[in-house]
Amino acid sequence: MKTYIFTASDGSTYQVFPQVGEYKNSQTALELISTLDGSTVLTASISIPEIALGKNELIIKDYSENEGVLSFLVENNIVRPLGKYIENGLITAEIVELVPENHWK
Secondary structure, X not given: OXXXXXXXXXXXXXXXXXXEXXXXXXXXXXXXXXXXXXXXXXXXXXXXXXXXXXXXXXXXXXXXXXXXXXHHHHHOOOEEEEEEEEEEOOEEEEEEEXXXXXXXX
16 A cells, blocks of 8 residues: 655645545545544545446536645556546536556555
């Protein structure tokens, strides 16, 4: 399990590890989990059931309390931008590809 230091939008820092899961609609989910107590620091992904995603694609929530998580994930080679975006209400979210764990920094 690879661990990272993540700085949240409020300036708080956490030692975390990424945990890949799946939403009920089979879309990929991604959370950052605290190495201290196993709690979820943040859920990096969102599920939008009406959006068809390819294998290993996920939608990143990089706004509000999650602001900056996308650059953290890209810098650590956890996800790869695909140049694909979706609009959901008042936000635009990016669709990315999950990189195999053995290639994470």
